[in-house]
Amino acid sequence: MNIAFFLLPKSEVITATPHATLRQTLERMEYHRYTAVPILSDDGHYVGTVTEGDLLWFLKNSVHIGFENAHRHTLDEVPLRVKNKPVHIQAEMVDLIDLAKVQNFVPVVDDSDKFIGIVRRSEIIEYCAKQMNFKSASAAQS
Template sequence: MTEDSTLRQTLERMEHHRYTAVPIIDKEGEYVGTVTEGDLLWYMKNSNGRVHFENASKFLLKDVPLRVHNKPVRIDADMEDLINLAKVQNFVPVVDDRNRFIGIVRRSQIIEYCEKLVTKESQSQ
């Protein structure tokens, strides 16, 4: 999602893809944070009825306070960096050397990688 996406666009994308969190990028393609379902719900709740689903297209994602900052890794990060972040994040954003967003590595992918290593090691013994 971009910072200029509306709350409605964000909610609809999250619902369609069954995401509970999505990365946010700015106009230059830089990673700026991750918005969660909770962030959106708290924003709506704390708006004193000003923001609701029917008018969610009038509010921008950049105005939603983010409770957690998912730290990104650079494209040249090693697996140890990914594992350390995956312990506390469902996914790890990946950026290039100019902080341009490239994609994400999901926690499940990291666990699968570790599982293959463990399986391979136990078979070689």
Template sequence: MNIAFFLTPKSELVYININSTMRQALEKLEYHRYTAIPLVNNEGEYAGTLTEGDLLWKLKNTSSLSFNNTQQVVLSEVSLHRTNEPVSINAEIEDLLSRAMEQNFVPVIDDDGIFIGIVKRRDIIQYCVQGLLFKNDSV
């Protein structure tokens, strides 16, 4: 089985550029009701995963920062506290599964390090459940 089978392509995802502002990130997270989103750089490479916690820590640890001036802080200035390690689209399925055990989503990159999408843990579990149900129905 190929990782592409589980891939949700970048065109169907919410992600944000690392040069966007904290305010833009907060609004995007709130609008989509997400707690984390992938970050990409200007070249389209995966740059990390931004979480609500990262933004809260930045607010807490920057005395001059308030919600009213978050549009002045770019995301490249925000420390990331979680690492969602990406997998290559050509990686073995075992690599994907081992990361999915630790991460809600696994970023997927191409051979040039360009972010091409994610694999959601939920999709892997759903596939496994359907396989088990099909197996039980055929017994």
């Protein structure tokens, strides 16, 4: 099966840039109810994934930074605790599944290493559940 089958295209993915402020990022994540978002460079390359935990730990450990001045600090100041790896659009399904086991979503890049979207772990699980139900129904009919 092709990874593209599961792809949520870039146009439908909420992302951030390294120049986004902490406040902008927090508000975007809160509004969309996401716990993590991909970070993209100005030229569209996947930089990493920022999580709520990254932001909270950064705020907790930065004595001079708080919610009141979060609009003055950018994402490029925040250390990312987990390195979510992207997968190439031509990668094998096993590569996608290996990453999805430990990531809520897997960023997908094209031949130029440009971000083209994500594959959500929930989509993979849903697909597998449907396949299992289909096989169970087929076996019951036999």
